[in-house]
Amino acid sequence: MLIRPKAGILDPQGQAVQRALPALGFDGVANVHVGRLVELDVEDPEQLPAMCERLLANPLIEDYEIIEQA
Amino acid sequence: MKFGVIRFPGTCDDVDAQLAAARVGEAELLWHRDRDLKGVDAVIVPGGFSYGDYLRAGAIARFAPVMESVVEFAREGGLVLGICNGFQILCESGLLPGALLVNNHLKFVFRQVQLDVVDHNTPFTRTCPPTLSIPVKHTTGRYYAPEPVQVVLRYAPGHNPNGSQDDIAGVVNNAGNVFGLMPHPEHAVDALTGSTDGLAIFESIRAAVSERIPVA
Structure with a gap:
C-alpha cells in the first residue's frame, strides 16, 4: 500500500526534500511528496481497502493506493 | 469527583496529568488493557x-481495549x-473531528504559548479566564479539519507554534463533552514552572461534574 498526503494539504516534509535536492545539484525537481509504504502478505486481498480505511491510512488527510503482486 | 487517567505503553504525561487532576479531585490511572473505567466521572x-506513535500519532491507541470503554x-x-x-487519539478514534499533522516547520516545538479561550460555554472552560498561558511540546500538532468545528481555544495572534488551521489549539465535539487540545494544562499547575493557568481546565x-450540568 502506498499512502500519500492528500492533495491540497500542506506537506512540509515534501517541501523540505524539494528544497534539499537542488542544494545537491539536482535541478528541475517539482511536486515532491513524502508518504509511506506498507508491505504485507494477506490471504484475502479484498480486505486491503478496509485495512487502509480503518488503520493504515487516515482518509481525512491521506490517500492510499493498493498494489498487488502475486 | 474522580478523574481516570489512561496509561498506554509510551504515555509519558500520565503522572503529571494525575497530579494535576489530584489538585481538584481524586485521580487514578487506568491501564490500556483494562476495560473497566472504575466509575470515574471524567477521563x-x-x-x-x-504505542510508539507508529503509523501515525494515536492511530494504534484508538484500538486499545480501554478506548472501547472511553x-x-x-x-x-x-x-x-x-x-x-x-487529542491525536481522540481524533483518530472519531470522538473529535479533524486530524493532527506534522508541524509546518517539521521541528519539535516546546514553548509557553498564549491561548485565547473563545468558548467558555463548555464543561472544560467554564471557569477559565479569557486567556491562558500554557506550554506546548509536540511535533505533530498542526490541526486540520475540512469541515467547520467547534473551536474552544485558539493560539493568540503570533503564538501559533505549528501552522494549525485558523490558530486552532483546542476543539470540542458537537455534544460538547469531549475536548481535545495540544497545549498541556497539566504542566501549568504550579508557580514553580511558570504558570498555574492550566488548573482552570x-x-x-470539577465544577461541571459537581453541578451535574447536563451536556447539550
Whole structure:
C-alpha cells in the first residue's frame, strides 16, 4: 500500500526534500511528496481497502493506493 | 469527583496529568488493557507517544481495549479530555473531528504559548479566564479539519507554534463533552514552572461534574 498526503494539504516534509535536492545539484525537481509504504502478505486481498480505511491510512488527510503482486 | 487517567505503553504525561487532576479531585490511572473505567466521572487521555506513535500519532491507541470503554463513556455524555497525544487519539478514534499533522516547520516545538479561550460555554472552560498561558511540546500538532468545528481555544495572534488551521489549539465535539487540545494544562499547575493557568481546565471539569450540568 502506498499512502500519500492528500492533495491540497500542506506537506512540509515534501517541501523540505524539494528544497534539499537542488542544494545537491539536482535541478528541475517539482511536486515532491513524502508518504509511506506498507508491505504485507494477506490471504484475502479484498480486505486491503478496509485495512487502509480503518488503520493504515487516515482518509481525512491521506490517500492510499493498493498494489498487488502475486 | 474522580478523574481516570489512561496509561498506554509510551504515555509519558500520565503522572503529571494525575497530579494535576489530584489538585481538584481524586485521580487514578487506568491501564490500556483494562476495560473497566472504575466509575470515574471524567477521563483524561494524556500526552506521550502511545504505542510508539507508529503509523501515525494515536492511530494504534484508538484500538486499545480501554478506548472501547472511553467511546461508550463519551456516547453516554461522560467528560473526556484529550491532551496532545490524547487529542491525536481522540481524533483518530472519531470522538473529535479533524486530524493532527506534522508541524509546518517539521521541528519539535516546546514553548509557553498564549491561548485565547473563545468558548467558555463548555464543561472544560467554564471557569477559565479569557486567556491562558500554557506550554506546548509536540511535533505533530498542526490541526486540520475540512469541515467547520467547534473551536474552544485558539493560539493568540503570533503564538501559533505549528501552522494549525485558523490558530486552532483546542476543539470540542458537537455534544460538547469531549475536548481535545495540544497545549498541556497539566504542566501549568504550579508557580514553580511558570504558570498555574492550566488548573482552570481541571477546575472547570470539577465544577461541571459537581453541578451535574447536563451536556447539550
